[in-house]
Amino acid sequence: xxxxxxxxxxxxxxxxxxxxxxxxxxxxxxxxxxxxxxxxxxxxxxxxxxxxxxxxxxxxxxxxxxxxxxxxxxxxxxxxxxxxxxxxxxxxxxxxxxxxxxxxxxxxxxxxxxxxxxxxxxxxxxxxxxxxxxxxxxxxxxxxxxxxxxxxxxxxxxxxxxxxxxxxxxxxxxxxxxxxxxxxxxxxxxxxxxxxxxxxxxxxxxxxxxxxxxxxxxxxxxxxxxxxxxxxxxxxxxxxxxxxxxxxxxxxxxxxxxxxxxxxxxxxxxxxxxxxxxxxxxxxxxxxxxxxxxxxxxxxxxxxxxxxxxxxxxxxxxxxxxxxxxxxxxxxxxxxxxxxxxxxxxxxxxxxxxxxxxxxxxxxxxxxxxxxxxxxxxxxxxxxxxxxxxxxxxxxxxxxxxxxxxx
Numbered sequence: 001x002x003x004x005x006x007x008x009x010x011x012x013x014x015x016x017x018x019x020x021x022x023x024x025x026x027x028x029x030x031x032x033x034x035x036x037x038x039x040x041x042x043x044x045x046x047x048x049x050x051x052x053x054x055x056x057x058x059x060x061x062x063x064x065x066x067x068x069x070x071x072x073x074x075x076x077x078x079x080x081x082x083x084x085x086x087x088x089x090x091x092x093x094x095x096x097x098x099x100x101x102x103x104x105x106x107x108x109x110x111x112x113x114x115x116x117x118x119x120x121x122x123x124x125x126x127x128x129x130x131x132x133x134x135x136x137x138x139x140x141x142x143x144x145x146x147x148x149x150x151x152x153x154x155x156x157x158x159x160x161x162x163x164x165x166x167x168x169x170x171x172x173x174x175x176x177x178x179x180x181x182x183x184x185x186x187x188x189x190x191x192x193x194x195x196x197x198x199x200x201x202x203x204x205x206x207x208x209x210x211x212x213x214x215x216x217x218x219x220x221x222x223x224x225x226x227x228x229x230x231x232x233x234x235x236x237x238x239x240x241x242x243x244x245x246x247x248x249x250x251x252x253x254x255x256x257x258x259x260x261x262x263x264x265x266x267x268x269x270x271x272x273x274x275x276x277x278x279x280x281x282x283x284x285x286x287x288x289x290x291x292x293x294x295x296x297x298x299x300x301x302x303x304x305x306x307x308x309x310x311x312x313x314x315x316x317x318x319x320x321x322x323x324x325x326x327x328x329x330x331x332x333x334x335x336x337x338x339x340x341x342x343x344x345x346x347x348x349x350x351x352x353x354x355x356x357x358x359x360x361x362x363x364x365x366x367x368x369x370x371x372x373x374x375x376x377x378x379x380x381x382x383x384x385x386x387x388x389x390x391x392x393x394x395x396x397x398x399x400x401x402x403x404x405x406x407x
Contacts, residue, residue: 079200087191096142110156128187129175141165
């Protein structure tokens with residue numbers, strides 16, 4: 001079934017003429033700077049020279065916070081692949097919210113988990129010896145949960161992954177020196193998050209990687225009933241008038257990583273901004289196993305609303321429909337409605353999906369998947385379920401206008 005969005009038919013000829021005259025969105029082409037080497041980005045805690053007094057604060061003291069791979073230790077046994085991450089790298093003092101630099105380290109770790117294949121994952125939180133047992137237990141659980149949610153939402157681990165908090169019960173270094181004084185270096189080693197992959201056990205879910213996506217007729221029999229957008233949760237026509245597009249939107253032009261093959265354009269509101277991304281060489285080398293982020297865009301006033309552009313290289317036999325269904329299965333999404341469409345002269349699979357999360361409640365995501373050659377492009381626009389109606393037309397504009405023009 002071919003759906004011809006009226007927004008494109010009615011306004012795109014005039015839109016591109018208008019956008020050509022508009023100033024490009026200044027920082028868009030710089031969205032995806034990536035750092036070849038995270039070493040050297042060291043920070044020293046500033047402030048008092050007094051050693052930490054007894055209390056609940058999980059404070060580092062006057063020691064350097066490791067960054068990138070310096071914050072990760074990998075150990076292997078017969079069946080366990082353990083990645084130990086320094087908690088000071090991931091979290092602010094005494095908090096379970098990810099720090100500004102946490103994503104750089106997690107984006108290095110995520111592809112390594114994917115490379116191990118589909119196996120059960122457990123994430124453990126540990127603290128140092130300061131504070132009460134109850135305080136440390138709660139903090140360790142919340143930190144493990146936060147890391148799990150980030151890795152899950154970025155498609156590095158299955159939704160079924162478990163967490164466990166041990167508080168200060170399992171130190172790997174002394175919390176105090178032999179003379180009884182505080183040992184900040186030892187305590188930093190104890191403040192950690194460990195990701196354990198059971199490589200001897202297969203995970204019984206449909207993988208995300210393209211070679212393992214089923215291309216048989218079984219896929220179609222498992223899909224939801226075929227529907228068209230009669231309830232307006234996936235708007236595709238009369239979204240915005242040409243006048244609104246001219247006055248309220250910018251045609252964002254993005255060349256991710258300076259790679260002309262990945263160049264694309266899409267419509268975003270004038271007041272949206274880009275989110276900084278770091279993409280590593282390791283990630284790019286694994287672009288047949290995991291999605292690679294190309295852009296994250298959102299309104300300045302809220303962090304709960306986001307449009308993401310990603311890509312993945314797939315085999316010729318993999319269709320956008322097959323990928324969307326496999327992706328929803330692995331990530332634990334419930335498909336509310338989906339449609340086969342043609343947006344901007346490009347065939348696409350389009351779906352509204354729901355995911356219940358601990359941190360953000362119920363989230364709605366409009367996922368639009370299209371293909372150009374071996375490149376599969378994914379546009380994912382998400383908002384809290386209660387606010388989806390407010391943003392759905394803006395999400396539609398991104399999905400309808402997305403245009404990969406890479407050479």
